[in-house]
Amino acid sequence: MKPRMRALIVEDDRVVQTLLEHRLTREGFEVKLFADGIDAFEWASAEAFDVAILDVKLPGMDGFELLEKLRKIPHAQDVPVLMLTNMASEPDAIRGLELGADDYIRKPFSPRELIARISRLVDRELEE
DSSP: OOOOOEEEEEOOOHHHHHHHHHHHHHTTOEEEEESSHHHHHHHHHHSOOSEEEEOSSOSSSOHHHHHHHHTTSGGGTTSOEEEEESOOOHHHHHHHHHTTOSEEEESSOOHHHHHHHHHHHHHHHHHO
C-alpha cells in the first residue's frame, strides 16, 4: 500500500478550506491546512509535502511571497504548487506562474476540475 500523499493548503476562507479539505481527504490525501502564510511557511520549512494549494490574499504573508519562499526550501523546490485565487487578472496569473506555480486557477472554481488538475500535477511528479 502506498503512503498517503500530503497536501499543504493555505487558504483563509473557511468555506473554501472546508471544501478543499473534504475533497482532498476523500481522494486519499493527508491535509495540512493553514489560514496564514507565515504559519504555513514555518510548517513547510520543517515538513515534507507532495502538493501545495495556495491562495494569494492571505494574512501574514501573501501567496506570491509564500510561493517564492517555498521554492527556496530544498525539499519543496520541485513540489507541485497550484495557485487558487480570486485575483483573476492576467498579470496576476503570469506573476504566479513566473514565480514557479505549476498551475493557476481562478475562483470560483469547479471542485472536480481542481481535483483533476491536482491529480495531473501529482502524477507527473511521481513519474519524474
